[in-house]
Amino acid sequence: MEVIFRCPSCEKTGRSPLDEETTDIPCVSCGQVCQVPEDAVGEQGVTRCVICRGHDLFVRKDFPQRLGVAIVVVGSIASCYAWYRHQLFLTFGILFITAAIDVLLYLLVRDAIVCYRCGAHYRGFDDDESHTEFNLEVHERYRQEAARQEANANSGGVDPDQNLSPRI
């Protein structure tokens, strides 16, 4: 199994192998080490995020989106060309094959577990039934939490009271 994460300290993307024995995950860019919570990784995969320790995770197809888009684009261009050449049978043949390849890819691709809070990706674990599909409500909750934290951090940084010269 491996985890792909954004370092909480330097915000660079890193990846690291992960199994039940892993106790900490270092960032190769800045050296910051994330301690893995003891109950986070089990035989079934992750039960909570090892980066931000969040408990809310969802399952998503680990689909290479660029590849999916590329297949659709190539299929569309080829079918347009066939249409232009009045090859009706070929036009629909190409569209059908394009769709079939996308469906096949989707079925072949494995699942990834994703953390709602920090977006860490977990790959290469055994199929785990304990996580649910993406839920917009939970996502929105975390988005608002992050926005609030950012607002707090910003107002803390430029707090006008902090910049006043000391009163005599």
Ligand SMILES: [Zn+2]
């Ligand atoms: Zn870092």
Ligand SMILES: [Zn+2]
């Ligand atoms: Zn997380």
